[in-house]
Amino acid sequence: MLDIQNLTVEVGGREILHDLSLNVMTGYTTVLFGPNGSGKSTLLMTIMGFSGYKVKSGRILLNGEDITHMPVNERAKRGIGMMMQRPPNLTGVRLKDLVRITGKGLVDPAVLAEDLNMTSFLDRDVNVGFSGGEIKRSEILQLSAQQPCLLLLDEPESGVDLVSIETLGVKVHDLLQGQSHCAGWRERSGKAALIITHTGTILDYVEADRGYVMCNGTVACSGNPRELLAEIRKMGYNECIRCKLNRGANLIEENI
Amino acid sequence: MVTDEEKRAKEALKKEGKFGESIDLDAYEEGSRGLASADSLEDLPKDTQQTMLDSGIVPSQQGKSGTFLLMDNTVVHSTTLGSGVELMPLRQALKVHDWLKDYIWKAVQPDTDKYTAETYLQNADGYFIRALPGAKVKLPVQTCLLLKNRSTKQFVHNVLIAEEDSEFEVVTGCATTKGVEKGLHLGISEFFLKKNSKLTFTMIHNWSEFIGVRPRTVIQMDEGATYINNYVSLKPVKTIQTYPTANMNGANGVCRFNSVAVAHPGSSLDLGSRAILNAPGCKAELISRTITTGGTVIARGQLIGNAPNIKAHLECKGLILSEKGVQIAIPELEARVPDVEMTHEAAVGKIAQDQVEYLMSRGLSEEDAVGMIVRGFLDVGIRGIPEHLKAEIDKTLLETNVRGM
Secondary structure, eight states: OEEEEEEEEEETTEEEEEEEEEEEOTTOEEEEEOOTTSSHHHHHHHHHTOTTEEEEEEEEEETTEEOTTOOHHHHHHTTEEEEOSSOOOEEEEEHHHHHHHHTTTOSOHHHHHHHTTOGGGTTSEETTTOOHHHHHHHHHHHHHHHOOSEEEEESTTTTOOHHHHHHHHHHHHHHHHSOOOSTTTSSSOOOEEEEEOSSOGGGGTSOOOEEEEEETTEEEEEEOHHHHHHHHHHHOHHHHHHHHHHHHHHHHHHHO | OOOHHHHHHHHGGGOOOSSSOOOOGGGSEEOOSOOOOOSOGGGSOHHHHHHHHHTTOOTTOTTOSEEEEEETTEEEEEEEOSSSEEEEEHHHHHHHOGGGGGTTTTSSOTTSSHHHHHHHHTTOOOEEEEEOTTOBOOSOEEEEEEEOSTTEEEEEEEEEEEOTTOEEEEEEEEEEOTTOOEEEEEEEEEEEEOTTOEEEEEEEEEOOTEEEEEEEEEEEEOTTOEEEEEEEEOSOOSEEEEOOEEEEOSTTOEEEEEEEEEEOTTOEEEEOOEEEEOSTTOEEEEEEEEEESSSEEEEEEEEEEOSSSEEEEEEEEEEEOSTTOEEEEEEEEEESSSSEEEEEEEEEEOOOHHHHHHHHTTTOOHHHHHHHHHHHHHHHHTTTSOHHHHHHHHHHHHHSOOOOO
16 A cells, blocks of 8 residues: 655755655554654654655655655545644634544534544644643544545554543544545555554554564564564664664675 | 814814824715615615625614614614614714713814814714613614715714613624725724623724725723624725724723734735723733735734733734735733733744645645635634624635635
8 A cells, every 4th residue: 555665854954764665555554663763753744745854765655656745635635644743733723623624524523522532622723722642532533534544643642541542542443444435445445554653552452464663764674563562672672773783784794 | 163172173184193104185075975865774786785794784684783874974874673772873862962972072082183183073973872771782783884985085973882781782894885996984983881881892894995994993991891892804905094992991891802804915904902901900802813915914902001900911913825915013011000910922924834734634725724724813813703793704704815825
């Protein structure tokens, strides 16, 4: 579904992602691990197409179509939807109006909000005065209306209390399994997700198929997400870097 | 016999206004005082009725407790439907109520500038509305000030009185009929809010490209009075300069000014609001949201704290949606006693790109995203506006060409 090839990205004149390649297959839930500042959020923001994330080289393909330089809304139309970590405040824009418009009038904001315990937020301005956990629920509410085919979730569990995490996790699960609104994709069963997580809590609710570890703006490792998580817990990220360097050295040796 | 007031007015005929570009009063013809009266607003031409609707005035009078229409300088219609409220032309009211002479020209001084002076000397007519003591008038009174003929100067003098413990709402729509490109509107408004009364006053300006507008409004507030002022100007206009002032003379008064305005290319808007808190426990909030799509807008605001235990906040926010547009925000705080809480917040700039892209990531086109943000921006300024007017304003906003850069 999503194929990222040799992506190099600059933010504010500084190169953050270097020659990064990864792919997310249809029907697969893919998890991104990595220390703070390794470029995980940058990768998601670049896939969504936000300005300020400048692609210097490489390509982003969505179902074979090159979307590297496509406007944000065109990507959304093609089925990408994102949960941002720090979305901007929209003063004067009520959450219910945004949910209604996002759902193209086909959803009832009140019904969706009830599921997420967000009813009292519908008349509030989007994100204004929301706590960290409330922002996550508001983002999931919007995504429930949007019904994307490729979910980009930036730390869905951070700042969420223990009770809400269950609601949120179930909702993410529903989003991945539920009916797609995307024309032409409806028949195909699989949706996909690219999820950034530090704690792995979200993995209790969604079945993750593949994991990547990012270090210093590129992919250091990939494999079974649960095994990767256990490894990181035990050894830390430094081990990933060391391991990658070793592999690089072995490769050089092999080539010699 | 020439009274002292008259003498002062004559001397002020050359006195320029403190703010706003000078308008040559001799460049306009005096508006007609002899137009035919209308029994019902529904007898007026369809396009005139549409203009009224766009300005928040309902020609059928449905849901209103009174209707008043001034065309050029003629009172064409004045009826009261409900009880608890009096509505009639000011000149007539002066004959009916002898005491009214103690009110007129007491809040606004005739020699303020040449616009007040000319209006004074012209013996201008306008509306007189009075809510009787204790009356809670549910349905709003609507008044319409219409420029009907080209190159006309319209003088208006309005007096509003809220007697003790009364509550009422007034909607004023100011507009030009189709085809009237050039004109001048001078409007004196003197409001008197007695003890524990409440007035919600909404003014919708719906002028056209070559109209000059110089309203002069002062609100006198007694103890415990509440005054809510909503001002909306979304259509093109040549120049508006206005600076309504609330004199909060009684303890525990509350006043709120909400203003939203769009400066189109060629428009020059100088919009202010001022609250003078003269008594303990008074509260004031002045909120303005302005947009330029190519014109100039000056958003002024002034809070003067003259008594202890007052609380006041002033907010001017401006969006610039065109390279040619100019936004000037001038908030002023003045405190003359230590025990006051007065704050202000001013910000001008373009729409934040991250907000636009956030909405685009939900599938909205860039244009729709900008529109939603702009409407949200203005919405904060009109949250106090009566529900029955919101639909009209939303419609106008949708028609207003607001595009991001």
